[in-house]
Amino acid sequence: MSITLTDLAIRTLRKMQVLGQDQTPSPGDLQLAKEKVRAAHAMLRVKGLLRWTLSDIPDFAEEPYAMLAAMLAASDFQVAIRQEWALGLSIIEEGINMPATGTTPTEYF
Numbered sequence: 001m002s003i004t005l006t007d008l009a010i011r012t013l014r015k016m017q018v019l020g021q022d023q024t025p026s027p028g029d030l031q032l033a034k035e036k037v038r039a040a041h042a043m044l045r046v047k048g049l050l051r052w053t054l055s056d057i058p059d060f061a062e063e064p065y066a067m068l069a070a071m072l073a074a075s076d077f078q079v080a081i082r083q084e085w086a087l088g089l090s091i092i093e094e095g096i097n098m099p100a101t102g103t104t105p106t107e108y109f
Contacts, residue, residue: 005038014066036069039072
């Protein structure tokens, strides 16, 4: 089962510690977090690191997406978080270099 954009947005808010485990995000916070997840996806596309679409992100990339989106959203939420950009990118790079074990969806532009 693929993680949804909403799931990733909530995970991003929790990574920034602006949302507790049992809390529900406000519609505005959720929308902003979704925008940052999309921005992280677009950045990965520009860097040539995508082998999937936003609707079928592989398991190994879920946490890196939250890391990247949290870094992009931190100033909007006025929080200071650890610099996880390089770690998120390196996990994505390592993941795409793993040998394929099945079919890989292609994203067309």
